[in-house]
Amino acid sequence: MPERLHKTSDVPNFDTYQAEPPLLEKRSRSDGNTALEQTARQVGATMGKAVATVRKAQERLKDVAAETTQAASTQIEEVKSKAQQATGVVKQKAQEWSEAAVARAEELRSATLEKASQLGSSVKMGYYRTRMRANRMVRQYPLHMVLLAGAFGFAVGVGLRIWRANRE
DSSP states (O other): OOOOOOOOTTSOSSOSSOSOOGGGOOOOOTTSOOHHHHHHHHHHHHHHHHHHHHHHHHHHHHHHHHHHHHHHHHHHHHHHHHHHHHHHHHHHHHHHHHHHHHHHHHHHHHHHHHHHHHHHHHHHHHHHHHHHHHHHHHHHOHHHHHHHHHHHHHHHHHHHHHHHHHHO
16 A cells, blocks of 8 residues: 655645546446456457467377377387398398308319319320320431421521511
8 A cells, every 4th residue: 555645845735637537437337347348358258268279279289299109109110120020031031142152152162173183184194195195206206306396496486586576
């Protein structure tokens, strides 16, 4: 409650403001409410309904968000499970193929060693036969062999001479 002013000679004893203007007088209705109060009630009721609607919408959005999150997490788990299964299958297939490749490489290695052994034996046998044939030829035709070796040496010399001439 405001304090009362002390009346002294410094403070005049009259009002400087007039009484309420006639326009601001209260207009009474039969129920005792003014038009302003009734309009304020209508605005308040409308605002209350709007706030209630917004709160319901917020709750519904929270529910939808929770449902969506749950559905998304379920789908993510399913995809993760399928990916893990696929990874297991891929690893298993890779292991099977690796084992098959190792087995095939071992087969090829053993086949190559066998073939190389056969070729080595064949080359040794061919070398031996050629050497024996050459020894027999030298014993049977010694003069022919000397002339053949001389002709071969002469042909190699001519070939080298031509090759050197073309290089310069």
